[in-house]
Amino acid sequence: xxxxxxxxxxxxxAFGPVQxxxxxxxxxxxxxxxxxxxxNGAGKSTLMSILYGFYKADAGEIWINGKQTNIxxxxxxxxxxxxxxxxxxxxxxxxxxxxxxxxxxxxGAMLRPxxxxxxxxLIDLEKEYGLEVDPDxxxxxxxxxxxxxxxxxxxxxxxxxxxxxxxxxGVLTPSEADQLFRILGRLKEExxxxxxxxxxxxxxxxITDTVSVMRRGEMTATVKTAETSPAQIAELMVGRKVLLQVxxxxxxxxxxxxxxxxxxxxxxxxxxxxxSISFQIRAGExxxxxxxxxxGQTELLEVLGGMIPAQxxxxxxxxxxxxxxxxxxxxxxxxxxxxxHVPEDRQVEGLIxxxxxxxxxxxxxxxxxxxxxxxxxxxxxxxxxCAEKMERxxxxxxNPRLPARNFSGGNQQKIVVARExxxxxxxxxxxxxxxxxxxxxxxFIHKQIIALRDAGKAVLLVSVELDEIMGLSDRIAVMFDGxxxxxxxxxxxxxxxxxxxxxxxxxxxxxx
Amino acid sequence: MDFMxxxxxxxxxxxxxxxxxxxCLAGLFSERAGIFDIGLEGKMLAAAxxxxxxxxxxxxxxxxxGVGILASVALSIxxxxxxxxxxxxxxxxxxxxxxxxxxxxVVIAQTWFSQGGRTPALTGDARFSEIVLPGAASRxxxxxxxxxxxxxxxxxxxGHSILVYIALLIVPLTWWVxxxxxxxxxxxxxxxxxxxxxxxxISVVGLxxxxxxxCGVLCGLAGAYLATGLSAGFVKDMSAGRGFIALAxxxxxxxxxxxALGACLLFGFLDAVGNRFQNIELLTFLSLTFLFVVLIxxxxxxxxxxxxxxxxxxxxxxxxxxxxxxxxLVFAIGLPALDTSQGLGAVLNAIVLPVQFMQALPYILTVxxxxxxxxxxxxxxxxxxxxxxxx
Numbered sequence: 010x011x012x013x014x015x016x017x018x019x020x021x022x023a024f025g026p027v028q029x030x031x032x033x034x035x036x037x038x039x040x041x042x043x044x045x046x047x048x049n050g051a052g053k054s055t056l057m058s059i060l061y062g063f064y065k066a067d068a069g070e071i072w073i074n075g076k077q078t079n080i081x082x083x084x085x086x087x088x089x090x091x092x093x094x095x096x097x098x099x100x101x102x103x104x105x106x107x108x109x110x111x112x113x114x115x116x117g118a119m120l121r122p123x124x125x126x127x128x129x130x131l132i133d134l135e136k137e138y139g140l141e142v143d144p145d146x147x148x149x150x151x152x153x154x155x156x157x158x159x160x161x162x163x164x165x166x167x168x169x170x171x172x173x174x175x176x177x178x179g180v181l182t183p184s185e186a187d188q189l190f191r192i193l194g195r196l197k198e199e200x201x202x203x204x205x206x207x208x209x210x211x212x213x214x215x216i217t218d219t220v221s222v223m224r225r226g227e228m229t230a231t232v233k234t235a236e237t238s239p240a241q242i243a244e245l246m247v248g249r250k251v252l253l254q255v256x257x258x259x260x261x262x263x264x265x266x267x268x269x270x271x272x273x274x275x276x277x278x279x280x281x282x283x284x285s286i287s288f289q290i291r292a293g294e295x296x297x298x299x300x301x302x303x304x305g306q307t308e309l310l311e312v313l314g315g316m317i318p319a320q321x322x323x324x325x326x327x328x329x330x331x332x333x334x335x336x337x338x339x340x341x342x343x344x345x346x347x348x349x350h351v352p353e354d355r356q357v358e359g360l361i362x363x364x365x366x367x368x369x370x371x372x373x374x375x376x377x378x379x380x381x382x383x384x385x386x387x388x389x390x391x392x393x394x395c396a397e398k399m400e401r402x403x404x405x406x407x408n409p410r411l412p413a414r415n416f417s418g419g420n421q422q423k424i425v426v427a428r429e430x431x432x433x434x435x436x437x438x439x440x441x442x443x444x445x446x447x448x449x450x451x452x453f454i455h456k457q458i459i460a461l462r463d464a465g466k467a468v469l470l471v472s473v474e475l476d477e478i479m480g481l482s483d484r485i486a487v488m489f490d491g492x493x494x495x496x497x498x499x500x501x502x503x504x505x506x507x508x509x510x511x512x513x514x515x516x517x518x519x520x521x
Numbered sequence: 522m523d524f525m526x527x528x529x530x531x532x533x534x535x536x537x538x539x540x541x542x543x544x545c546l547a548g549l550f551s552e553r554a555g556i557f558d559i560g561l562e563g564k565m566l567a568a569a570x571x572x573x574x575x576x577x578x579x580x581x582x583x584x585x586x587g588v589g590i591l592a593s594v595a596l597s598i599x600x601x602x603x604x605x606x607x608x609x610x611x612x613x614x615x616x617x618x619x620x621x622x623x624x625x626x627v628v629i630a631q632t633w634f635s636q637g638g639r640t641p642a643l644t645g646d647a648r649f650s651e652i653v654l655p656g657a658a659s660r661x662x663x664x665x666x667x668x669x670x671x672x673x674x675x676x677x678x679x680g681h682s683i684l685v686y687i688a689l690l691i692v693p694l695t696w697w698v699x700x701x702x703x704x705x706x707x708x709x710x711x712x713x714x715x716x717x718x719x720x721x722x723i724s725v726v727g728l729x730x731x732x733x734x735x736c737g738v739l740c741g742l743a744g745a746y747l748a749t750g751l752s753a754g755f756v757k758d759m760s761a762g763r764g765f766i767a768l769a770x771x772x773x774x775x776x777x778x779x780x781a782l783g784a785c786l787l788f789g790f791l792d793a794v795g796n797r798f799q800n801i802e803l804l805t806f807l808s809l810t811f812l813f814v815v816l817i818x819x820x821x822x823x824x825x826x827x828x829x830x831x832x833x834x835x836x837x838x839x840x841x842x843x844x845x846x847x848x849x850l851v852f853a854i855g856l857p858a859l860d861t862s863q864g865l866g867a868v869l870n871a872i873v874l875p876v877q878f879m880q881a882l883p884y885i886l887t888v889x890x891x892x893x894x895x896x897x898x899x900x901x902x903x904x905x906x907x908x909x910x911x912x
Contacts, residue, residue, distance in 0.1 A: 085722075099716045099719075099720040100714065102713065102902070115706070120703060
């Protein structure tokens with residue numbers, strides 16, 4: 010038997026008092042796809058950063074292809090044949106593909122020979138692995154999926170034999186993710202070793218040969234994928250049993266809460282993002298909006314949430330018109346009317362990252378009388394309210410004085426969810442509720458959404474995760490190019506059907 | 522206004538543009554690598570003083586130049602230590618360097634030479650002399666008798682100090698380094714996304730220090746030219762805001778070398794007009810301005826046409842340069858043809874712009890440019906931010 014591609018022995022790393030990695034040992038066979046799962050903060054990224062020379066381990070050994078290897082910096086990792094595709098791409102946006110690929114791997118002091126050689130190599134690599142990208146395209150003109158291919162090409166150009174992919178599908182659409190997995194399959198056939206870091210169980214089950222689970226800095230298990238189940242992995246990750254299926258009773262819809270008629274949104278550059286769409290949501294009902302990102306869902310949420318003006322159409326809440334363009338068309342007026350909004354991007358629109366949790370919990374509701382003390386803010390009351398919300402929404406650590414950016418993604422999202430849902434809004438707008446959120450928090454947030462529905466409120470859910478849409482929604486509308494290309498009941502559809510609608514093809518009702 | 526006047530104006534534009542150009546290219550290297558540098562002014566001033574002082578003490582301008590560059594590089598490294606190694610605020614470090622240079626130069630000058638913060642006047646080999654190109658006339662009387670092409674050669678091209686020619690050569694050199702070498706690729710990358718450079722296994726810190734040191738060398742040349750080429754000795758605050766004008770030119774040029782040359786020539790031209798015409802009639806001033814508009818419009822049109830032929834621009838993009846060129850031509854020809862004894866011509870001729878206005882022009886233009894009247898200028902994306910490795 011040949012030596013494993015990677016063998017880690019007793020790796021430990023501490024950041025101050027935090028033990029990010031505790032005595033971790035791992036062995037990955039050549040030509041395997043090995044998954045590493047764990048919740049946010051479990052130490053996956055730290056471990057990979059040690060392997061890629063970003064951090065130096067406090068203790069432990071790294072063996073590459075049966076040889077003990079010292080990796081003090083990224084250059085050494087590259088020499089050892091390790092390539093890393095980071096979650097946030099490390100590309101120079103206004104450079105071309107070929108310039109990005111040769112950066113750091115140039116052949117000499119002059120650029121032109123390197124570039125023309127790289128262009129040839131790239132074309133070969135593209136053919137070999139099915140990674141189609143124009144070598145002379147500028148990065149910022151490429152889709153996220155293509156940018157990721159450039160990252161992979163970069164590693165292949167450096168002749169990496171071991172590829173580490175950190176949360177590669179976090180930013181991809183389902184079809185882009187499928188393409189990525191096809192590419193990974195090809196790479197495996199060519200004998201490359203792949204390490205896939207993710208917290209999506211489906212990806213692990215679909216593509217990996219073996220999987221390691223990390224929890225709180227420790228490696229809790231390494232198993233063959235074929236001999237395990239999603240439920241078992243989830244349990245190993247969280248340390249308790251997790252409900253993967255959303256558990257809910259049938260909906261019991263009441264009166265119409267939200268009525269949207271012929272809503273139009275034109276963005277500042279003159280592009281029509283939402284093209285005269287109409288729909289209704291009833292009390293006690295969740296309407297899920299599926300679609301590939303960028304088909305108008307974001308604008309729809311932002312108009313309803315009062316963040317941008319509409320260019321036409323009417324919206325009524327419980328029969329009363331909502332101001333879409335005038336003085337009452339702002340987030341605060343919406344919240345007064347009982348519309349809660351969990352925006353798609355919590356770090357930009359949901360929270361002010363350097364502000365403390367208690368301040369973030371008050372935003373949008375700071376006019377609330379219980380937060381006032383005469384003309385001043387009653388900070389003590391807000392802090393007490395925040396502490397109490399953190400307790401009930403299981404925000405960890407439950408410290409109101411901690412800045413938002415110091416919480417993990419899931420806990421940041423719980424802060425936003427607590428703020429927007431705790432007041433029992435008549436209508437909840439919720440975008441990408443579980444993007445970048447770990448599995449325990451996903452379960453919790455889903456339960457909260459169902460609970461709000463069962464309390465007789467209306468929910469508009471926008472998500473690019475089809476599992477989430479299928480699991481939570483009572484009705485599903487698919488948006489494509491600014492229109493609703495089709496509506497389905499979750500019981501009467503499947504991923505393939507929704508996928509076609511997401512591409513603008515409506516088979517049962519003719520062309521959209 | 523005759524041909525000779527325009528030539529002389531162009532000649533002095535070139536002289537006055539040289540320190541701006543050197544400082545501007547200095548800033549270009551630094552900012553392209555992601556280190557904003559408002560300390561260009563201070564570095565020029567320090568280089569001006571030390572080059573003048575050591576040129577005087579040694580009697581050799583080259584020794585002066587060397588020490589001037591060393592002084593400027595020392596300040597650059599200080600900026601580097603503050604903003605790269607210690608990840609300090611780049612603006613504050615730059616301001617500190619400006620204050621440091623403004624004060625130290627005068628104090629040291631007073632201690633060494635006791636001439637009220639000046640250096641003694643430089644003569645002979647302690648200054649950069651004017652190089653007369655082969656076959657060129659050097660005396661004005663001789664030049665005036667030449668053919669027009671000969672006049673251009675003798676007046677405009679010949680008779681500058683070596684630093685002027687060096688500065689002009691550094692423009693294509695900078696372009697070549699930036700766009701044709703490995704170092705240039707990495708330099709541009711580190712100013713846009715240092716994380717990309719870091720993960721490629723290249724030292725962000727090393728690249729940024731290299732850029733900052735190049736910046737120091739070029740600022741040193743600029744300062745030395747001020748004191749030993751343009752003038753004959755150091756006087757207090759002799760950089761007179763040129764470091765800031767160079768920054769404005771850099772933004773105007775959108776951080777590109779050839780455009781930097783154009784921008785610096787524009788500022789040099791305004792400076793030259795201010796120097797030559799003490800009290801200028803509005804009519805003459807407007808005629809001159811529109812001559813410049815014609816020049817700019819023509820250059821833009823040619824560049825656009827080239828882009829169009831290479832398929833990188835649309836025909837519509839020709840409109841603005843064409844309109845600029847035509848409007849400029851109409852006014853540049855029409856205005857001088859006006860009858861100055863009556864009507865509009867008389868009015869425009871009667872209004873005299875004071876010398877102060879003319880001298881303030883480069884600074885006014887700086888403000889106009891910085892206020893964003895030049896269209897969107899996108900600085901290097903990682904500019905001004907210290908690089909901190911992330912997980």
